[in-house]
Amino acid sequence: TSSSRKLPYQLIYTISLPPDTMDFDFRFEDGREGSYFIERSRQNDTLTVWLTDSMLYSLPSVKTLITYPFTDSTGKNIPRQDTLDMRFAASKSVRGKTVKPLYRIGTNIPGSGMRPGERIKISSPAPFRNPDTSKIRFYEVGAKGRLPLKFSLARDSARSNIYFLDVKLREEGKYLFIADSASFGNIYGEVNDSTGVSFEVRPKNSYGHLDLNITNVQGNIIIQLLDKEEKLKGEKKISKEGIVKFPMLEKGFYRLRAIWDLDGDNKWTTGDYSRKLQPEPVSYYPGEIEIKVDWEISNDWDLGSKY
Secondary structure, eight states: EEEEETTTEEEEOSSSEEEEEEOEEEETTTTTSSSSEEOOTSOOEEEEEEEEOHHHHHHEEEHHHEEEEEETTSSEEEEEEEEEEOOOOOEETTTTEEEEOOOOOEEEEOOOOOOOOOOOOEEEEOOBBBGGGGEEEEEEEETTTTEEOOEEEEOHHHTTTTTEEEEOOOTTTTEEEOTTTTBBBBSSOBBOOOEEEEEEEEEESSSEEEEEEEOOOOOOOEEEEEETTTEEEEEEESSSSEEEEEEEEESEEEEEEEEEOOTTTSSOOBBTTTTTBOOOOOOSSSSSSSEOOTTTTEEEEEEEEEE
C-alpha cells in the first residue's frame, strides 16, 4: 500500500494486511548483502530497512525488490515481486551550505503528566547506539531541592530506535529528566543536543474508571475501547463471562466494540472471497459511555444482543 524514504538510510514498505504464512521480504536489485538490516512490525505488515553502508545511503536513488502477497483477479493470494526505485531528496542548500536536519530524541511524557505506573519511552528517528548513562540524570524535585534517583535503560525487543527508562515514580511526584549533549546518538554518528523534561505523575483520582459486566460470552472475544474519533484506547481479550476493567481513562465519551475472534489470531480478520469466508462478526455497545474525573462507571453488556 505504500513505500517511503523519508531519511537517506531508512526504507519503509507497508502492505494492507498481515501476510500470514506468505513471504513479505526485501532485497536489492543488484543482489548486494551485508549493507542493511531489517525490522518487522509486530503484525509483520511493515518492513523498515536500515541502510548501514554510507556509500549506499548517500545515493539519491536505490533500486529494491519487494516480495509480498497479492490477491489476483480470481481471488487467490499469490506471491508477487515489484521493483521499487527508492529516492531521497536531500535538503536544499542555503548560500552554498547544505541544511542538515537536527537530531532529536523524543519521549512519551505528555504535558498533562504521566499516568501512575506508565513506563517512560525514549525514541529516535534512527537506530540508537548505546547511550552514555554518565550523561543522563533523573531527579525527584521537592521542597528540599533535587533528589537523584536510580534508573535503568532497556532497549525495546523489536525496535532499535526505542529505549525504555525504568525508575520508581510515585503519584503526585514531580520529576526532572536531563540528557546532556551526546548522551544519546544513532548508529550514523548523529548525537542529541542537551535536553531536559520536567513533569509530574498524576494521581489516580484525576482519571475515570470503567467496569463492564459482560454476559453471554461464546468463544474468544476481543473487547475494544474507542474514543469519539474511533481511535483504539484499550483492548481486552476474554473467553468467559465476567468483569472487564478499563482503568485510568481521560474524561470524555467512549464507545465499545466486540470482535468474535473465530480463528484465535487476536485480531479482526477480514473475509476471504476465494474461500467463501465472511469477516469475523463485530458488535457495538449501544450508545456512548461518558467518563468523568474520579468516577467509576459500572455497566452491563449482554453480548447475546447484537448491535
